[in-house]
Amino acid sequence: MNRDAIVGLVCLVMSAVLYATLGHIEEPRAAAFPRTIIITMGALSALMLLQHLLFPKPQAKQSPFPWIRVGGLFVIIIVYLALLEVVGFYLASFLFFMTVVCIMGFKRLTVKQTVSWVLGSVIFTAILFILFSVLLEVQTPRGLLI
Amino acid sequence: MKGNKLFTRFALVALAVTMLLACSVPAMAEGYPDKPVSMIVTYSPGGATDFQARLVTMMAGDDKYLGQPIVIINKPGAGGQVGWNWFVQKGSKDGYTLATYNVPHFIAQSIVYPTKYDINTFEPVGNWGADPAVLIVPKDSPFNNVKDLVAYAKQNPGKITVSGAGMYVGHHIAALQLMKAAGIKLTYIPEKGGVPAMQSVISGKVKAGFNNLSDAFRNQDRLKILAIADLERHEFLPKVPTLKEEGIDVDNSSVNYRGVVLPKGAPPAVIAKLAEVFPKMFNDKKVKAKMKASGSPEKVMTRDQVIKMFKERQVYLEGLLAELKKKK
Amino acid sequence: MVDFLTYFPQALTPINLLVLVLGVIGGLFLGATPGLSPTMAVALLVPFTFHMEPATGLVLLGAVYTATVAGGAISAILINIPGAPANIATLLDGHPMAKQGQAQKALYYCFISSLVGGLFGMVIMIFFTPPLAEISMEFGPSEMFWIAVFGISVMAGLTSGSVLKGLIGGMFGLLISVIGFSPMLATPRFVFHDVLTGGVAIVPALIGLFAIPQVFSLMETSHKLTNDVEFKPQKGILLKTIKENLSHVKALSIGSVVGSIIGVIPGAGGQVAGLIAYDQVRKFSKNPQSFGTGNPEGVAAAESANNAMVGPSLIPLLTLSVPGSPTAAVLLGGLLIHGLFPGPDLFRSHADVTYTFIASLVLAQFAMCIFGILMARYSHSVMKVPDLEMAAAVTVLAVFGTYSVQNSFDDVIVMFSLGTLMYIGRKVGFSAAPVVLGIILGAIAEDNFLKGKLIADTDVGVLHYFFTGSLNLIIIALCAASVGYSVFSEARQYKKAKARARAKEAGS
Structure with a gap:
């Protein structure tokens, strides 16, 4: 079959x-x-x-499925969603971003790269915050921090 | 991995600081409100309730009233049930989450469905509007008054289609009342909202409809407005008689009251403050002018008046809907 | 028309122009954010217009409406997530183009086609408002039901692979639309869990179905650091692209006409304008297989249709006070707040404000195109973001976009569950587009059928009600033609493939 x-x-x-x-x-x-x-x-x-x-059609061989990467991300996202309403959207998102890049991008982990990741994610969440929470008053899950 | 450790430490510090801040929040009931207040609207953006809610709360940021803006959050679904269920179950009880109510919708729903809310779970703080249901027919309809319609319905039971904004909303109640009082049978067509229901009447897809007075008022060139389901004539449409004047005993139970509630369990000080501020805010000159300009009938009521009105409706609707259930 | 020209200069006051430009730029960004659909964006801005002059306020709303419709294509092309339901068709070819290093070209195509379609729609609106308003009122339950059936007939064509899978996916979408309280009969259906009481809202579903599979597939390959394609700004392609784009007369005209027609039809129709136009252009194309692999014609069709819809969708609102789409309903609030009651009166006693509004919609089309093209020049920087960071950022955006629609954490759960299911589905050959189409059309089909049946039972009977009337018959004929053509072209493709296989065998 x-x-x-x-x-x-x-x-x-x-x-x-x-x-x-x-x-x-x-x-x-x-x-x-x-x-x-x-x-x-x-x-x-x-x-x-x-x-x-x-009429079975011949099927191309598929490359092995990267269970660890996809499954790992799945688990991290579940944790992220669980944290959302506890610590608030912005902090949770920042933590999520750092966790994903640090764990999944383990091989690339250097001090320089980490700094750029931290900066990048801070800027990313800050833009979201200013644009939506401050200017447009869109609501995001609230938690400890905003 | 140095960066990682550093980060963990930073995160821990951040967590500790925020926890401290969080602990100090409940002590500040006196300064209420010290941040924007959110208000749940249980219908989608663009509907009459949403529009009016945005309008009557536009002055909230003024120091005369709250000194903080009110942020509208739409939670539509299942005729308002999704929003109100969320409000009483998951909404915060600290006074920073309000909701709009629509009578008779929420009361009828709480009787018919296993909802999480009823009149006892809400703490009303003020009413801003009352939109009576009016009986409308298409421009080219053979019915020129309520008597024509009733006479036709008596000869052709169930042949008159009547549109309205959904099940168990004011329009539906009005249709039920009309059927009961005049002893006729109509076919009620529930639509997805007031706008499609209005469109069905204008385009003649249905023979008649109950709709909001405000919407009918704006469309009066394209409709015939036969009667109004209220105790008195309305200033917007002084020529339109009430159903009672037409000899049909229908009271004001279907009038769509709109206002603001807090959830049960909100701090009494907050309830008292909002109950004092909101009616004043609804009576603000600017708000009144905008309401009038946009054709939205205003009716400001205080907390006590609203509580009384809730109770009266509850008793009446229980009776009306019990009969309906028996027939089924 | 004369009135329009008389009042046109009024739109050009410095303050109005400033508001217009700011509105367009802001609208492009808002539109590009998943979850912030045009309806949301306009609703957020209505309170800002309380304190403005009526004309200025309306210029702002018009500019934002126009720009968000086009802006939704940016995220569709760059990260494969449609900003709004209307942009689904754009990503089918737009994202493959971006993947091949042609993001900038794809965006140019998108904005130029948007301009063409948008202007076409405005012309239709300015010249043909009275007759179209009458036609729009002709659409009752039976007509809307057949429109939905027509949309369903398009489903099969939206999968690049098997027609059967497209249809099964579509049926799945139709089933999702049933979840929650039936608005007509007020009975709960398939509410297996509390989070489903209100049904599955379209925007969370849309984000889940597109963004989550995208996140997971990015993760599959994210350990490879090198990209096969180099992403750099494509310099000096603007004039060439304009020329090339405008030469796709067929795609642009089918898109504009289909978009305008669908715009006039009241109801949720506008969301499917792009998909229907896309399907038609593909059917009329000489090589339909190239669609879905990065054919710029697909982008041109989808985007011209989306924006052509804007003008005509305002016709029922302005003349009859009946908003034909959710966005128009929000705009109605923007008009009412200033005491402007839509209807014939609007064009008589408030002609200055009304025509300024219409003029600003025309101007906004140009502004949208210009600023869109300027923004497109920086698109390569988005494409350059490594897969890993992209996956994380897209997840955050998806959660944010979903939550902000109605502040519901339940929606986030629904979004993620649907998305995970879709990822598995994608692995075995299903596509997201037919599912979304099913979710949109399901409610239209069922509500209107039930409504029609209720009305018909009091009158002429169901068969007579649904199968008479010229408009009904026209739409039924279109449905038949659409299905017939699909079968025909499927057979032709099959024959061709067989012939090719035989030739190959003979060759080897």
Whole structure:
């Protein structure tokens, strides 16, 4: 089974699960539109599954997926989001930026580079702050620091 | 890695300083407000509530009133439920987060849905506007007065389509009241807001509609305004009769009151201060002039008057909506 | 027209010009910030106009509106995140161009096409307001429903890969649009978690679907320090680009016409003007495969359509007091605050202010183009930012943009979850554009169908209601043509590919 066939299967299963949850909608008229879409989606997925089962296309080899880099960033972003409402947008963003560049850019870490990163992120958050919080009064998540 | 260590130290110091600052905040209730105050508007930018909220708070920065600006934050969704739920659940209770209210919308919602808010979770500080619902029909409609419409509806039950700004808003309440009082059946078409509902009437896509008096007033060349769902005629439209004058017993329960609330649990000193300042601010000459110029009907009410009005509406709407539920 | 010329010089007072220029420059920056859509930007500025002369205030709002619409293309081209829903079509070809070291050219294309489209839209507005106002009122529930169906028919064409995946993605988007309270029937649907009560707002979804996958893919390659492409200012290409751009008559005219037509239609239509124009230009092109890989024609089509929409979208507002788009609704506030009630009266008793406003919109088109081109000269510095720093900065911007829309942390969570899902989707060949189109169109399709059905049931019956009336029939015919053409061209492509494969076999 090639990749696209699996994708088709996953979409088909997803449609089935969503169809099963339709029951929670009390008003029958409100369920009509989602039902139509889910059925269409299921049909399209089945079509895709069949197409790739019956006529599999040869697929290019993919380079190994950089799990550590992408997964690492994912974790850092989760922490960043969790911190947002605790320490406030500007401080959290500054910390996030420094963490990402220091951990992911470990190989490039020199004093000079770090200084430029600190300066860069300070200027970046300062511009955001002045432009939006001061001039336009756009709200950002508030925390300890502004 | 030196830079890294240095940075950690810097961050720790920064954290310590801010924590100290944060601890000293609650002690400063006297100086309220010492920073901008935010106000949640539960509808999207450009709607009548949003527009009027921006207008009536434009003088807040003046030393006569708050001395600090009020920042509008839009949190639309589910007819206002998203914003009000957020306001009572997650909004800060220190007096720096206010919200606008719309009666009868929020009261009706709190009766029909499992909302986190009802009249007891809000501390009103002042009312700035009252926009009655008016019954409108397209320019080329065969109906010239309420009697024509009622007579047609009696012969053709359910054949008259009536647009309004959504479910359980003032327009919907007015339509329900009209049906009940005149003993007729209409088909209510809930739209996404007052503007599309108005458009449906102007273009003749529906046969009639309930809409805001202010919007109908601005569009009176393109509509026929049959009646107003209030106790008295309105100064903007002195020629338009009330539904009561037309022999249909409908009171002012559908009038859309707009004002400002604090959440329950806000410091009493802040409630007292805002309850004193806001009605004055709404009565400011400049605000009044702008409200009038923009065709927005103003009605300033104090905290006590608003609390009384909330209670009256609660009792009435419970009755009206209970009947509706039974029929279902 | 005579009135317009009489009042034109009034727009040229020093203070108005100053406000115009500041508004345009500010608008370009605001537009380039993800999350700050034209609607948001104008809403933020309305309070500033309280204390201004009516004309000056309106000049500011008009300038900001014009500039933010075009400014959204800057982030679309440079960092692959559309500043507003309207700019999705721009990034399909604009970003590949930037990746190939042609960011500056792509931006020139964007602003020149914006100017062409914008002027076209203004001309339509100035000359044809009364008849178009009547047409705009013809769009009722049935017509809007078919418009949404037409938009859905465009979905299949928006993926560079398989048509099936485009459609599945579109269906997924339509499903997302259903989440939350149904505005018509007030029933909650698919509210699996509290954060979904209000449904998925379009701007957070847009940012998540485009920015987060971009962040992760930047991270995949961020350990490579050298770029394959050198990013440096492209000197002396302005005149050449202008000439080249204006020679794409077909793309520009399709874009301008489609944009103007969609602008007149009230409702959320404006957001999809760029995508529909893009799809049409591609269908009429001799080599449709080149779209999505950095074809400047795609940028020209999308941006001319976006800006052509601005003028006509104000027609229902100015003549009938019915704002046709969310931005127009906010502008209505800007008019009311000065006691200007839209309607025929506006052109009679307040002609001076009204025409100054219209004149400033025309002038803003030029200012937008000039300042946009000036800014484009520095675009290489954005492209030079290493992937790692870019990924971090884009994440911060995405969070900021999402939060600022309605101050909601829930939106940030929705944005990130959708984005992560889209990243996985992108890995297996799905695109974000059909999903966004689905989110925009879903609500239009369903609400109008239900509304139409309610009205039809009291009257002539559903079939009759949706399938009669000349406007309905025209749109249905367009839908049929669009689908028919897609099938036809798919078959043709398939044959061509087969022939090529056979030739290859024979050759080897």
